[in-house]
Amino acid sequence: MTPDIILILVVLTNLRLLGAxxxxxxxxxxxxxxxxxxxxxxxxxxxxxxxxxxxVAVGGAVLKGVVFPWxxxxxxxxxxxxxxVEPFVGPIAxxxxxxxxxxxxxWLAQRLPLPEGAHSSVLVAVALFSILVGLFLIxxxxxxxxxxxxxxxxxxxxxxxxxxxxRESPLLVELGVMLDVFVAVFVMGIALFHISRxxxxxxxxxxxxxxx
Amino acid sequence: xxxxxVAVAVLVCSGLAALLxxxxxxxxxxxxxxxxxxxxxxxxxxxxxxxxxTPAESLRLAWNVPYGxxxxxxxxxxxxxxxxxxGLSALAAVYGTEYLQAWRGRKxxxxxxxxxxxxxxxxxxxxxxxxxxxxxxxxxTMALTSYFLVTLDHEQDSVREAGWTYLVASHLGTAFxxxxxxxxxxxxxxxxxxxxxxxxxSALFLLALVGFGTxxxxxxxxxxxxxxxxxxxxxxxxxxxxxxIKMGIYGLLRTLTFLGPPPAWWGWVLIGVGLxxxxxxxxxxxxxxxxxxxxxxxxxxxxxxxxxxLGVGLVGVSNGxxxxxxxxxxxxxxxxxxxxxxxxxxxxxxxxxxHGAGTREIDHLGGLAKRMPxxxxxxxxxxxxxxxxxxxxxxxxxxxxxxxxxxxxTQRAGVAVPLLAAIAxxxxxxxxxxxxxxxAFGVVFxxxxxxxxxxxxHEAGAAMRWPMALLAVGCAxxxxxxxxxxxxxxxxLPLVSGLAPETVGEKLADAVAPLRFVIxxxxxxxxxxAGLAWARRRLLRGRTMAETVTWDCGYAQPSARMQYTASSxxxxxxxxxAPLLRTRCKLTAPEGYFPRAASLSTxxxxxARVALYEPAFSGVGWVLARMRxxxxxxxxxxxxxxxxxxxxxxxxxxx
Numbered sequence: 121m122t123p124d125i126i127l128i129l130v131v132l133t134n135l136r137l138l139g140a141x142x143x144x145x146x147x148x149x150x151x152x153x154x155x156x157x158x159x160x161x162x163x164x165x166x167x168x169x170x171x172x173x174x175x176v177a178v179g180g181a182v183l184k185g186v187v188f189p190w191x192x193x194x195x196x197x198x199x200x201x202x203x204x205v206e207p208f209v210g211p212i213a214x215x216x217x218x219x220x221x222x223x224x225x226x227w228l229a230q231r232l233p234l235p236e237g238a239h240s241s242v243l244v245a246v247a248l249f250s251i252l253v254g255l256f257l258i259x260x261x262x263x264x265x266x267x268x269x270x271x272x273x274x275x276x277x278x279x280x281x282x283x284x285x286x287r288e289s290p291l292l293v294e295l296g297v298m299l300d301v302f303v304a305v306f307v308m309g310i311a312l313f314h315i316s317r318x319x320x321x322x323x324x325x326x327x328x329x330x331x332x
Numbered sequence: 333x334x335x336x337x338v339a340v341a342v343l344v345c346s347g348l349a350a351l352l353x354x355x356x357x358x359x360x361x362x363x364x365x366x367x368x369x370x371x372x373x374x375x376x377x378x379x380x381x382x383x384x385x386t387p388a389e390s391l392r393l394a395w396n397v398p399y400g401x402x403x404x405x406x407x408x409x410x411x412x413x414x415x416x417x418x419g420l421s422a423l424a425a426v427y428g429t430e431y432l433q434a435w436r437g438r439k440x441x442x443x444x445x446x447x448x449x450x451x452x453x454x455x456x457x458x459x460x461x462x463x464x465x466x467x468x469x470x471x472x473t474m475a476l477t478s479y480f481l482v483t484l485d486h487e488q489d490s491v492r493e494a495g496w497t498y499l500v501a502s503h504l505g506t507a508f509x510x511x512x513x514x515x516x517x518x519x520x521x522x523x524x525x526x527x528x529x530x531x532x533x534s535a536l537f538l539l540a541l542v543g544f545g546t547x548x549x550x551x552x553x554x555x556x557x558x559x560x561x562x563x564x565x566x567x568x569x570x571x572x573x574x575x576x577i578k579m580g581i582y583g584l585l586r587t588l589t590f591l592g593p594p595p596a597w598w599g600w601v602l603i604g605v606g607l608x609x610x611x612x613x614x615x616x617x618x619x620x621x622x623x624x625x626x627x628x629x630x631x632x633x634x635x636x637x638x639x640x641x642l643g644v645g646l647v648g649v650s651n652g653x654x655x656x657x658x659x660x661x662x663x664x665x666x667x668x669x670x671x672x673x674x675x676x677x678x679x680x681x682x683x684x685x686x687h688g689a690g691t692r693e694i695d696h697l698g699g700l701a702k703r704m705p706x707x708x709x710x711x712x713x714x715x716x717x718x719x720x721x722x723x724x725x726x727x728x729x730x731x732x733x734x735x736x737x738x739x740x741x742t743q744r745a746g747v748a749v750p751l752l753a754a755i756a757x758x759x760x761x762x763x764x765x766x767x768x769x770x771x772a773f774g775v776v777f778x779x780x781x782x783x784x785x786x787x788x789x790h791e792a793g794a795a796m797r798w799p800m801a802l803l804a805v806g807c808a809x810x811x812x813x814x815x816x817x818x819x820x821x822x823x824x825l826p827l828v829s830g831l832a833p834e835t836v837g838e839k840l841a842d843a844v845a846p847l848r849f850v851i852x853x854x855x856x857x858x859x860x861x862a863g864l865a866w867a868r869r870r871l872l873r874g875r876t877m878a879e880t881v882t883w884d885c886g887y888a889q890p891s892a893r894m895q896y897t898a899s900s901x902x903x904x905x906x907x908x909x910a911p912l913l914r915t916r917c918k919l920t921a922p923e924g925y926f927p928r929a930a931s932l933s934t935x936x937x938x939x940a941r942v943a944l945y946e947p948a949f950s951g952v953g954w955v956l957a958r959m960r961x962x963x964x965x966x967x968x969x970x971x972x973x974x975x976x977x978x979x980x981x982x983x984x985x986x987x
Contacts, residue, residue, distance in 0.1 A: 208968065224979075228982060228983070228986060231987070232986060252975075252979075255880075255971065255975040258967075258968065258971045259968045259969075259971050259972040260968065260976065261968075262968075264950035267967065
């Protein structure tokens with residue numbers, strides 16, 4: 121039953137992200153979510169704890185729980201942004217949208233045809249919910265750093281899927297994805313810094329003048 | 333089979349080597365052109381036996397692409413198309429070594445040879461491929477490499493415009509082919525050619541007609557031809573017009589082999605397409621002032637003749653008339669080879685004129701026969717051949733189509749009227765083509781130079797002269813060895829017509845008999861001409877000869893500008909067909925007793941482009957301009973579009 125508790129905690133972190141109004145809090149929440157997912161990987165495969173499972177779980181937790189937050193806080197400091205999230209959609213409305221997204225994910229998870237050996241439909245629902253929340257964060261927040269967070273949450277959703285559906289070997293794929301995300305966050309951090317240096321802010325809303 | 337694949341490998345490797353050697357133009361040219369020539373010689377040696385009875389060979393390898401297998405095969409039909417591909421590519425490569433010198437210092441020959449060799453390799457693969465995915469990959473490689481060759485001079489706006497037109501037309505054509513292969517694959521469960529079934533045959537035929545017709549240049553899908561051919565370097569124009577557009581014909585023929593017995597209306601459609609392309613193509617050619625544009629419209633005309641032949645053949649197959657089938661398909665196929673020879677020759681000749689005189693404007697040229705005797709002589713051979721006059725090769729293929737159509741008219745009442753139309757159309761096309769080439773040859777090579785450019789023209793070097801001379805010899809050889817050439821079609825025709833080889837051989841033998849008379853007559857004519865020339869020399873020996881100006885209408889000082897121009901020569905015909913051509917004419921007529929300034933300029937824009945494509949594309953542009961509100965420049969909004977689309981698709985699929 122422990123995996124389910126972790127899944128519920130993941131859902132709660134997602135809702136916390138939707139309601140957060142401070143960037144620092146959001147980054148920390150994403151870090152917590154990353155550590156939770158590392159635990160999930162360990163618990164979901166408890167019967168067959170091989171070295172690769174450990175590698176993915178511990179590697180993922182360290183990367184998402186420690187390295188990414190550190191990179192993001194560093195980017196925040198160097199870009200000297202204000203601490204507010206600056207949403208297009210306010211926290212209450214975001215939370216309501218999140219609840220709706222949770223409903224949609226639960227419904228989709230029941231309809232989605234799954235291969236044999238999937239852990240539970242709750243897990244699929246949580247994965248879908250994380251993906252939707254990530255997309256929502258990307259769409260509904262102004263600052264570029266929120267987009268990075270949204271991207272991370274989406275990746276967490278995909279990771280959850282992977283943990284639930286795959287057995288041993290595709291964990292290697294998971295490692296590859298994690299490496300990609302690491303590079304992406306690294307690059308985004310640098311891009312954030314350069315955007316803020318060039319335009320004195322990282323508000324993507326103001327970048328509309330760049331369109332064709 | 334292996335040897336052919338080796339030829340492809342040589343092409344690919346030499347192309348890459350030329351690209352790597354870009355730093356040294358000499359090395360790049362040697363590697364690129366040398367590789368192309370070696371590969372083409374290897375390929376020719378490997379391909380010819382399949383035309384003379386060697387059974388088809390195939391090779392099937394697994395390929396890591398969904399629905400794709402690396403399945404290649406060479407049979408008589410493939411081998412027949414390989415002949416012009418390898419032959420003309422080798423000659424055009426030799427020609428290109430000198431022709432590309434004009435770009436020295438401005439363009440790296442490495443990239444040009446890379447695209448050239450890949451173009452040849454992709455055409456070979458198109459002909460060998462027996463899997464839909466492999467075919468489309470080769471087809472697209474062919475389109476892209478030729479696009480990069482067309483836009484060699486991409487600094488010029490007109491060239492970029494032409495390249496863009498070509499690219500758009502080419503991709504629209506491929507879209508139809510994609511639909512065709514998807515349909516074929518869906519009904520049979522595999523994209524390998526040998527497993528296709530013929531469900532939905534008529535829809536597939538129409539898709540193939542549009543898709544392959546765009547590449548071949550059927551009117552009104554031909555819009556890219558008169559733009560792309562003048563823009564490309566001349567040896568590339570020769571290759572594109574001589575061989576690449578024939579890939580459309582090959583595709584159509586190959587598709588017909590999967591589609592089972594054809595209904596009669598397919599034949600009528602092809603005859604209609606052929607007549608339209610043939611007549612309109614030659615008419616638009618008459619109205620052109622640009623030598624290469626004129627030749628490009630003649631490609632449309634000749635593709636029309638080929639379509640006419642195939643149409644007659646299809647009518648024959650569906651009506652159960654072997655004579656019609658054999659002669660129609662035979663004439664169409666032979667015209668593919670013939671057109672590759674003489675159109676290649678003419679484009680190389682036009683390139684030599686451009687190289688020597690620096691302009692393609694017919695009205696600025698004149699008197700080049702004295703300055704460029706080789707080019708003039710070979711161009712004349714090409715002009716006679718393309719006009720379908722005996723004893724050269726153009727006559728042989730048109731003669732087969734005539735013969736077939738006449739047979740059909742006299743023996744089968746049901747098909748008489750359309751076949752009569754085909755005969756009349758073919759005759760009209762032949763006459764107009766002869767008029768057009770009289771104009772082109774007469775104005776460019778005879779008379780006096782009309783401009784400084786033409787007066788300073790110089791003959792091309794050996795590397796450009798020999799390919800032209802060889803092509804001219806090829807035109808004459810096919811003409812004089814017609815009985816042998818026609819009989820060697822016997823291995824190809826059973827594949828496309830579905831008839832027994834014995835029947836095909838019998839019908840071809842019947843057609844050969846009248847050809848012998850024609851050849852005997854031609855030989856007698858040539859002997860007579862030679863005799864007269866000899867007599868003239870003999871009579872003039874020991875006498876003084878003086879040259880004087882042509883009759884000068886009472887003017888004391890005739891100038892070269894008083895000669896007939898191309899437009900004035902063609903005027904009677906262009907006026908007759910004015911409603912079709914819609915020539916735009918700007919005339920400032922001379923006025924008063926002592927007129928000073930007067931001017932006349934005419935321009936004949938492509939009717940299909942003006943009436944069909946420009947309205948259609950501006951309509952598309954209008955619709956897209958209305959959609960601009962979607963593009964707000966906000967990342968959030970774009971992600972929202974993607975997310976909503978995915979969510980809706982997911983819900984729709986699972987709901």
